Amino acid sequence: MSALESFLTEVAGEIGADEISRSDESIERYGENTLPGGDKPPAAIVYPGSTSEVQAIVRAANIHKIALYPNSTGANIGLGTRCATHAGQVVVDMGKRMNRILEVDEKLGYAVVEPGVTYQMLYDELVRLGDTLMMDVTSGPPHGGVLGNALDKGAGYTPYFDHFGFSCGMEVVLGNGEILRTGDGSLDVDNLANWHTSKYSLGPILDGLFTQSNYGIVTRMGMWLLPRPPAVRTFHFTFPDDDDLGEIIELCRPLKMSNFVPSLFRVSNDLYLCGTEVQNPEYEASGGKMSISDEGRKALHMAHGLGSWTVSGAFYGPSMEALEPQIQRVVSHFGQSDKARYVPHERAQEMAPLETATKAFSGIPWSGELGLLKWRPGGGNSWFLPGMTMDGAVANELQSICRGSFEKHGFDYMVMNVCGPRFARGLNVLVFNREDDDECQRADACYREMSEAVIQRGIFVGRAPIDYHGYHMDQVMPAFRDSCNAVKSALDPQGVIAPGRYGIG
Ligand SMILES: Cc1cc2nc3c(=O)[nH]c(=O)nc-3n(C[C@H](O)[C@H](O)[C@H](O)COP(=O)(O)OP(=O)(O)OC[C@H]3O[C@@H](n4cnc5c(N)ncnc54)[C@H](O)[C@@H]3O)c2cc1C
Incomplete structure (x- = not known):
């Protein structure tokens, strides 16, 4: 046998x-x-x-x-x-089979989940319990999971955006078959009081070892939840030109550094938003060999009432009226630019490409963004996820590198920069026809070219498609790689x- x-x-x-x-x-x-x-x-x-x-x-x-x-x-x-x-x-x-919500503590605001619990399942359960707690969601698949996403260092957009950061306490089956409980769960008793409330317990913080790694199989995780605010009011600004990105980043940074805006900023380009709604109108004409023309792109964003860039964020509070002063302050702040056009929450709710943003800021799973997978035929989709310093000049430089590579390889530049105070994650989406060998080869070449180019500027990715895991690990310093392998030998001999x-x- x-x-x-x-x-x-x-x-x-x-x-x-x-x-x-x-x-x-x-x-x-x-x-x-x-x-x-x-x-x-x-x-x-x-x-x-x-x-x-x-x-x-x-x-x-x-x-x-x-x-x-x-x-x-x-x-x-x-x-x-x-x-x-x-x-x-x-x-x-x-x-x-391991898809149970093991606990929802409404008083302390956390849920404990098994690996198979999806965003949709947890959302439905929280609504059933009275909708007093809000989870942070991704803007990706509602059938994605709370635990797996946190382990891959996924993120959302509300104040609890950092999914690993807001997780607390894991149970792990190590590679040697032993069970490990992290954090306060390490206490060797059955009536644990603070496993899912205390992040920094005695000893080293082992939880991080199980993110983007292969040392164990996580079978349980606590996830903190935000009390659901009575009102979520989003705001949006469009900007007409590609090079406005630098100015946008300069405008967003102070609002995040002071934490005046509690959500992250979604700074999306035209194709990232329009691509959720329509298919590439020029694909057939070029046989998929060329990027959409600037005129075609502009026509699309105009038709959808958008700009080259759209900035979105949200405030949380007791009522829509109570949030009006914050909205006015942000409108006045963006008014420093004569290029910003304000799109209020009420209007955004009627605009299909902004629906994902309003849902994501409200902690509601939504499948709208999966429309991006249909921008070209064939279902190919690969994400390039470099970091971006929150500096306008760096942002425009990174844009120029990635836009240049997308266009050189005949793809359509789609990106959303998810911005915090000092750092943004650039979600560059390569949509290609997976049934076309030439497009596959170009998508691969484009990914590698962008990776090499950003490394020259000291920029690394924060998460990677599975085909590029080894490729990126070869780019790190030997001591980092050796340490990862040493931990592997210890926990999964x-x-x-x-x-x-x-x-x-
Ligand atoms: C249009 C679109 C939008 C997206 N938007 C976002 C977004 O806003 N934010 C975001 O983070 N992602 C986003 N994604 C990427 C991705 O789809 C989501 O992150 C998704 O939630 C990840 O899949 P999952 O939750 O099912 O995780 P899984 O596939 O279950 O897990 C992810 C990885 O972690 C490892 N893993 C899983 N479970 C365990 C375990 N129990 N123990 C050890 N290792 C484990 C696995 O090896 C697996 O490959 C988006 C994707 C698309 C197409």
Whole structure:
């Protein structure tokens, strides 16, 4: 019997043969992603129902030397979806059976979730409980998961935008099969009082080890929730020209540094917003070989009442009226630019491309932004996520690098800069036809070219599509890489969990 057969037989004895799939349909579905590098079919998929079943799977993998790949909800679209690092790994999908909301503490404002809990599931439960608590959501798939997204250092837009930062307390099955509880959960008693309320407990903060890594399988996580404010009032400003980005960043920074604006700023270019609603009108004419023309792009943003750039943010308070003074202050601040055009909340609610922003600032999962996947045919989608210092000159330089690469390789430049006080994450979306080999090759070349160019300026990515994990790990200093691998050896000595994920192991 092969090692895989022996492993699956042992796992079947622990979790039931029905909770293992090797059907062609499953292999195809779990191997598929939206990246240029091609599918990576797994050897099998196993569906544990509890932490002890995850432990049993990890122990069997150690015995039979099988590589596992954990998934929570597997909606990591644009970064690998539900696909493993390498073909032939066994996917451990916790979305099917480990999808319970274990606790919602309304007094202390947190939820405790298993890996398979999606944003939509948690939102529905909070509404059912009376809608007194608001979670932070991504503007991506509502079927994405609270735990998996936090582990991949995902983020949203409300004051609780930092999903790992607002998580508190994990249970992890380590690569050696042992269970670790982080933070206050490390206390060896059953009646833990502060596991999900205290972030900085005794000893080193181990939680971060389980983000963007492969040292363990997280089976439980606490997530802090904001009391739902009675009113959420968004504001938006459009700017006409591409080079206005520098001025926008200079206007946003002081409002975030003083924390006057409590949300992050979404600074989106025209195609990022219009692309959620329409397909590229020039795709057929160029056979996908050229970027949309400047005239075509301008016509699109004009038709949607937008500019080359649109800035969005939000205030939270007791009523819409109570928020009026803050709105007036922000309008006057942006009024320093004679290029800014104010779009009030009420008007934005009627504009389809701004619907995702208003929903995301309100903590409501929404699928509208997935429309970007249809901008070109073929469903290819890859995200390039460099950091950007909140400095107007740097912003325009980064724009020029990325816009230049998109255009050189015949793609349509789509970006949203998600801005905090000192730093923004640039969400550059490469949409391409995955059924066209030439477009796949160009998408790959474009990604690498942008990466090399930003590195020359000391800029790194903060998260990466799965095909580029090893590529980026090769760009770090040796001591960082060696430290990551040393931790791997300590916590997963046989290297059974997602070998190669983020270039580790
Ligand atoms: C249009 C669009 C908009 C998007 N907007 C956003 C956005 O606003 N913010 C954002 O953050 N992302 C965004 N994304 C990216 C992505 O789709 C989301 O982050 C999504 O939530 C990630 O998938 P998931 O939550 O299902 O995580 P999963 O796929 O379940 O997990 C992510 C990764 O973490 C690892 N992992 C998962 N579970 C475990 C576990 N239990 N233990 C150990 N490792 C584990 C897996 O290896 C997996 O690859 C967007 C994508 C698109 C296409």
